[in-house]
Each structure stands twice: as C-alpha cells, then as structure tokens.
Amino acid sequence: MKSCIFCDIAEKKSPETVIEFENDELIIFKDIRPAAKHHFLAVPKVHYDSVKSLNKEEHLVLINNLETSLKDLLQSRGVDVNDALYGFHWPPFISVKHLHMHAMAPASEMTFMSRMVFRPNSLWFSTVDYVRNWLK
Template sequence: MSTNCIFCKIISDEVTSTKYFENDELLVFKDIKPASKVHVLAIPKKHIVNVNSLTKSDIPLINQLLENGKRIVEELGGDTEDMLMGFHKPPFNSISHLHLHLISPCKDMSLISRLMFCGWWFTSVDNVLTAIKSKL
C-alpha cells in the first residue's frame, strides 16, 4: 500500500466509496466521475503503479479484475455487448495505481468521455495481456 494513493485509501476504508465487490486480491467500486450509466473500476489491492509495471505473474490478477468487473457491470444492469474496458497508459494515468475501467453502455458516453477513453492513451485488456506475455 502507498500512503499517498487515493485507491490505497479506498481499499483501507480511509476514504469512502461505493464498493460492489471485494476479496483478498481486488476491489470493484463506482467511478467518482462516471462516463456512462455504469462505470466501475476494478483495482488490485496490491499497489501496482500502472500497466508498464505488470509482469507475467500478474496475468491471473488481470483476468480476475476483468472477470469480476464484468460480473458487476452485468449485476448493475450494464450492457456487456456495449461495454468499454481498458486501462489508461502512462503518462495519462490520473491515479498511479493500476485500475481497469469498465463502462457501459458506450452509446451513452459524451464526446469528452469518448475522447478520454479511446486513442493511444487508453488500451484494451487484450493489448495489455499481449504486452505482458511478450516481455522477456
């Protein structure tokens, strides 16, 4: 845990949030500035700075973030057929703690939100997994 990290403070309940799922390894909670009807963040409890810090040993964790995040989106009434999932890439991280965005429905996102969650500063889970697997 990082003492100055807002997400670490959410994990330790120093800062309140709307938590939807929690286990020993991860937490899924509501984004404070939702880009659509359903917008959750899935984060590891272990402080990982960003996607560039991931290693092959983190692949099961990424899969758990994805699996649990998608389940929560479904439980909240989100459309998994119209869902955006991914990570911001450095230096475009608003918080230096790895976090997976799951946003649904995409069709309801504003132009500003679409710009924030697309392009070369935002990457899919598949791209992150491919990059991790290609690391030596």
C-alpha cells in the same frame, strides 16, 4: 511513501467511497467522474503503479480477475457486458498512480468527449486485450 488514494480505499480508510464489490485480491467502486451511465474501477489491493509495472505473464491472472469481476458486477445490475468498454489509461496519462481497470457501459451511449478520453488503443487508453498481448 506518499499516500495513495486507492490504497486508502482498499484499506477502508476512505469511508465516503462505497465499495460495490470486494474479494481478497481487488475492490470495485464507482468512478467519481463517470464517462458512462455505469462506470466502475477495479483496483488490486496490492499496489502497482500502472500497467507498465506489470511485466510477467503471471500478471495475466490479475488482469483476467479484474475484468471478470467487473463483468460480473455489470451483469448483476442487468447491464449488457457486450456494450461495455474495459481498459486502462497508459502512463503518463493516468490520474491516480495505482493500477485500475475501467469498465464503462453502455459504451454505445458515451459522449463524444468520453469516447475521446477512453479511445481504445490510443496513446492514453488501452483495452484489456491490448494489455494481455503486451504482457505475453
């Protein structure tokens, strides 16, 4: 199998990446191309190619844990979690073929271009609620 950068980060093989949060299920780190002042990625330690790899209602637990962990991290830094955008790029519009949830805040201050790249429920980016409904 070809090497996966997010698997390498989760396995601590990428010393230049600062892990902002970690538990048994996931890791969180800053996006290298931030679209907002606070832009983090939550990545499961188990490799899934994308949201399209999720096909069971039991994956809802994973989605909820990714979102809750991102919200907790933002909140711990004094960021308004209600002015944040959470979601996933939809294949084929993904840069890394490993499931990852974005959290960007404050969403109200994102640039025009960032709002286009992360346009909710477009062909290329889906909100967490959309993915939850899709899995049911």
